[in-house]
Amino acid sequence: MSYSRLYSLGRVHNAALRLRPCLRTGIQFRANGTSAPNRPNFPCVDAHAARQSFLESLTKRSAVSEQSAEDADSGPEPPYARPSPKSYQVFHSNEPLPLTYAPPLPSFDIAYETWGTLSPARDNVILLHTGLSASSHAASTSLNPAEGWWEKFIGPGRALDTDQFYIICTNVIGGCYGSTGPSSVDPRTGKPYATTFPVISIFDMVRAQYRLLDHLGVGKLYASVGCSMGAMQSLAAGWLHPERVGKVVSISGTARSSPSSVAMRFAQRSVLMADPNWNKGFYYDALPPHTGMKLARQIATITYRSGPEWDLRFGRKLRPPPPECTNESLDLDLPRAPALCPDFLIETYLDHQGEQFCLKYDANSLIYISKAMDMFDMTLPSLQSIKLARTDSQSDAPDDVPSIHNSHSKSHPPPPNPAPHLPDLAAGLRPLAHIPTLILGVQSDILFTVEQQRECADALRMAGNHNVSYYELGGVWGHDTFLLDVLNVGGAIRGFLS
Amino acid sequence: MSYSRLYSLGRVHNAALRLRPCLRTGIQFRANGTSAPNRPNFPCVDAHAARQSFLESLTKRSAVSEQSAEDADSGPEPPYARPSPKSYQVFHSNEPLPLTYAPPLPSFDIAYETWGTLSPARDNVILLHTGLSASSHAASTSLNPAEGWWEKFIGPGRALDTDQFYIICTNVIGGCYGSTGPSSVDPRTGKPYATTFPVISIFDMVRAQYRLLDHLGVGKLYASVGCSMGAMQSLAAGWLHPERVGKVVSISGTARSSPSSVAMRFAQRSVLMADPNWNKGFYYDALPPHTGMKLARQIATITYRSGPEWDLRFGRKLRPPPPECTNESLDLDLPRAPALCPDFLIETYLDHQGEQFCLKYDANSLIYISKAMDMFDMTLPSLQSIKLARTDSQSDAPDDVPSIHNSHSKSHPPPPNPAPHLPDLAAGLRPLAHIPTLILGVQSDILFTVEQQRECADALRMAGNHNVSYYELGGVWGHDTFLLDVLNVGGAIRGFLS
Structure with missing residues (x-):
């Protein structure tokens, strides 16, 4: 079977x-x-x-x-490669994809879906990034009428207005919904990669997305939008390609994964890897x-x-x-x-x-993507240690050294108790200094805490960004607020994008 | 072996x-x-x-x-019955112990340790209750010089002053350190109870402790003191035997387990019970x-x-x-x-x-005791549903109905946003209305949150208790603060007991 x-x-x-x-x-x-x-x-x-x-x-x-x-x-068919109906398109690249922690991936697929109409100038594109286990199916399409994970946020007059924008949502590499990941067949062996798949980073996911944008002839995004892990990708896009991102939206994300969020994901990986069926990742010809x-x-x-x-x-x-x-x-x-x-x-x-x-998601994908989230850290020393190449000349950042007193206005004084790593984070976020950025967090979120939202906004301001919009939402929905609170999350996004 | x-x-x-x-x-x-x-x-x-x-x-x-x-x-020897050196005493009762959710336990053991000297009037006894996996070895003794889990809180001049008090710490029933629990031999079968052991409640633990006090000739406790699950027992002691408890100390506990703490313990039980070695609890003749x-x-x-x-x-x-x-x-x-x-x-x-x-603790004990914590709920409807018998005539509670406006002084106005269950909790806590009570919580505790500490103090005040001492500690140690912050936790206890 x-x-x-x-x-x-x-x-x-x-x-x-x-x-x-x-x-x-x-x-x-x-x-x-x-x-x-x-x-x-x-x-x-x-x-x-x-x-x-x-x-x-x-x-x-x-x-x-x-x-x-x-x-x-x-060999065994990858588990999620052929959902019915097949609702996404696939871009296949035979050009190697550089990776943060490993030699380049020789070739790869990116699966994606779109909504709205691409403008003749190709300047109305919003790249929407997914969270950990979400697929590219963010909203229903004519190909796949099933409700998407952000159904109420995408459409005419909605937060991501399809009357105005052309929205692209990809499945991240490392995942299991059509983009290359551990369950994909390794062309060298004809068998699924399993845990021979290289450890990937959030930056690698974004680099693959930009290869798709290149393929589609999209130069500069109108905006990069993401929630949860998608917010990490959104910030990473602004960092890798500052000249190709008009605006950045980060909802319930972070620029630096905290030890407690690592702990939570570690606990999940541990129980998963202890399942005898996991078999060190080689379960594709057996039971998951x-x-x-x-x-x-x-x-x-x-x-x-x-x-x-x-x-x-x-x-x-x-x-x-x-x-x-x-x-x-x-x-x-x-x-x-x-x-x-x-x-x-x-x-x-x-x-x-x-x-x-x-049985809905590939176990190895969960492990790899959760690890990528753990590794995400935009403090300057961390970015320097992974030697990422950026596309701009790095001349667009203000010349002054990031400073705790560099807040953009009297309405936002320096934070009273800055974390020790805040200056390093500000230094790391310098490439985003000229990108208008929306940071939105939720006070009841225990995974991406409100302190991390404040930290991200503070660091951007310290980096010299004078266009940081910052909102905190109340309510009891915690991290899942971004999926549920259409009025407040959607309203903030619509206001920021318009 | x-x-x-x-x-x-x-x-x-x-x-x-x-x-x-x-x-x-x-x-x-x-x-x-x-x-x-x-x-x-x-x-x-x-x-x-x-x-x-x-x-x-x-x-x-x-x-x-x-x-x-x-x-x-x-049959196989129970795992923790014979630690070396054997540092505790054991009280064996052949009189059945009534249980909350099951027919009485026909006989049982209670293992315990003591510090200090019992006064001739037997009126200087502090009953110290343990948390989930702690043993009676709260501090070193001449029998067992190993450091105890509350070493720095017990001794001459310390929070529990052995110059003044006679301190008794028991191993709870359901545990695995010498008191009767799932790893004990069922006299009916000659084999360990395993999961035929009855589900127990926090109240059952306390009833067993009072059988020990009866045996030792101790009428009224000077104080009932506990942290974490021990705080639950401490409150339960005041509820079951208000006339036999002089003071109640509850550190980082709760009077009503919250759904999120249940969720955390459920996750632990789930991974444990999914281990094939667990074998539905029958692992005592095999590997744990x-x-x-x-x-x-x-x-x-x-x-x-x-x-x-x-x-x-x-x-x-x-x-x-x-x-x-x-x-x-x-x-x-x-x-x-x-x-x-x-x-x-x-x-x-x-x-x-x-x-x-x-390999340090019995898996079934963890499951049973964690479940007892989940079930702990001192709201009146919950207490009525389990039909617990109390020893006093219930006449010692104030006659007036608990009211949100019943705070004991102008310094403690009614809580601004009381939880819907607060009046029920106040009604449940009425038997403790005349027992001076210390509630101490920690703002960084995510398991027994500071909101639960406030709720407990508010409910006691609503119940008519005019002697509620309430402290919140800062610091970064979370729930474990009670093990670590000798200065602040110890100081509050010493002040309250003196």
């Missing part, structure tokens, strides 16, 4: 694997206190094994029938690490939302007992026994988020 | 298992760009397998030699889920410390490359390639914390 069909069937079957946590532990002591205890059930653990068995049965069942149809030499992916997504989800939202949405409510469990309460006058498997609504929510995701 | 010896040897061997992350991925493209890529090494993944093999070899090697010496009928424990501890560690501390302590520093890796950089003019295994110091720190812990 082809890998992508396996995934697609796995997704459909997800509903059938849903937990039915009926029997619980903790009710083993019968009234007489002497009968032998029953071994409890753990449906949340059985779910992993059931998923594994189901995926195995799919593979075996179809192995014979597909044997003749498939080209035996082609679905359990590790589920556990990783559970952890990630904790960082995407906020405690206050969960207090409002779930509080301490327990899941309703399934109908088939009503006889479970025994004869004793005891309160409902808590389950060690998900029982609180917050637990079933996290479990569901993990279950929904565990 | 006995289970406890296995653990003890495993601990010693931990050092030998330390990661040596030398080879890295991301450097596979040689200068000529055509050679076949090498499969990368993942020492952080190999470490799990190495730990497993080592533990297996220990078991096999000693199986023959111990066969004759061990009583074949006694050491990988799951390591992963769970990594997640827990993220919740114990704070981002600002990590920024100061680790920043974005990378581990130094091991000496044997110096030839690794190949011939290319490339920056150091990032490793997918731990590379940042924050990652090696979390890895180390997980490695150190993974």
